[in-house]
Amino acid sequence: MLELCNISTKYGQIPMLMEVSIKVDKGEAVCLLGANGAGKTTVLKTIISMVKPIKGEVFFNGQRLDLLPSHKVIQAGIAIVPEREGLFPKLTVENNLLMGAYYEKDKQKINHRMEEVLTIFPKLKERFRRNAGTLSGGERKMLGIGRALLADPQVLLLDEPSLGLAPALVHEVYAVIERIKKEKNLAILLVEQNALKALSVVERGYALQKGGIFLEGSSAELRENKIVVESYLSSCSV
Numbered sequence: 435m436l437e438l439c440n441i442s443t444k445y446g447q448i449p450m451l452m453e454v455s456i457k458v459d460k461g462e463a464v465c466l467l468g469a470n471g472a473g474k475t476t477v478l479k480t481i482i483s484m485v486k487p488i489k490g491e492v493f494f495n496g497q498r499l500d501l502l503p504s505h506k507v508i509q510a511g512i513a514i515v516p517e518r519e520g521l522f523p524k525l526t527v528e529n530n531l532l533m534g535a536y537y538e539k540d541k542q543k544i545n546h547r548m549e550e551v552l553t554i555f556p557k558l559k560e561r562f563r564r565n566a567g568t569l570s571g572g573e574r575k576m577l578g579i580g581r582a583l584l585a586d587p588q589v590l591l592l593d594e595p596s597l598g599l600a601p602a603l604v605h606e607v608y609a610v611i612e613r614i615k616k617e618k619n620l621a622i623l624l625v626e627q628n629a630l631k632a633l634s635v636v637e638r639g640y641a642l643q644k645g646g647i648f649l650e651g652s653s654a655e656l657r658e659n660k661i662v663v664e665s666y667l668s669s670c671s672v
């Protein structure tokens with residue numbers, strides 16, 4: 435469904451991604467692990483065409499995404515929850531959620547999606563008329579995910595959803611990811627440094643180091659891999 439084929443990118447003259455190939459099928463959850471600066475966010479930015487590859491292609495259901503402007507990629511059915519959620523602090527929770535359905539003109543569809551999202555996130559229902567700027571870190575994360583779901587995407591890209599959250603909230607966010615996975619037939623690409631948590635919800639994964647994929651395999655294979663254990667699992671106990 436979503437496929438990156440031999441993607442290389444540069445920031446100015448500096449090479450970043452090198453020959454990165456990643457596949458995510460319909461209904462499948464896949465993680466992309468990597469330390470700080472490995473290039474994880476760059477992979478997501480390349481998928482949504484914010485970073486243009488110097489080599490390689492990105493396909494979505496056979497269509498080239500890297501040739502499209504970002505808003506067309508979003509309209510094609512890809513939604514992203516960025517690292518810092520990218521919310522509008524002075525807008526209400528309701529209006530932040532509605533921004534996710536920006537390209538949908540059918541009011542009934544929007545209402546239906548809103549109901550669905552508020553069922554998944556009852557806290558957002560309580561905070562519906564409050565400004566997003568007044569929310570806690572965990573609530574902001576939920577709002578970021580909720581907004582992405584209002585686009586009714588086929589692919590959900592999540593950039594480090596556990597980052598900066600207390601362990602209890604990390605559990606809550608992951609319970610929600612698990613639920614979305616079960617209830618919606620989405621493809622999920624989950625970017626994480628928290629390998630243990632990510633590997634608990636996905637079927638497969640890739641590990642990125644210095645802009646290149648150096649490992650890929652099933653969750654079980656990655657969990658047992660010595661390099662993964664030494665690089666990520668030992669430092670993440672949440």
Ligand SMILES: Nc1ncnc2c1ncn2[C@@H]1O[C@H](COP(=O)(O)OP(=O)(O)OP(=O)(O)O)[C@@H](O)[C@H]1O
Nearest residue numbers: 445446450468469470471472473474475476477627
């Ligand atoms: N717009 C940019 N211009 C120049 N260099 C950049 C830019 N964005 C990222 N970089 C550099 O590219 C490298 C990879 O960045 P990226 O954000 O993709 O890493 P990451 O794996 O998401 O890291 P983190 O875990 O810190 O979020 C880093 O060295 C970063 O400093």
Ligand SMILES: [Mg+2]
Nearest residue numbers: 474475476517
């Ligand atoms: Mg990042």
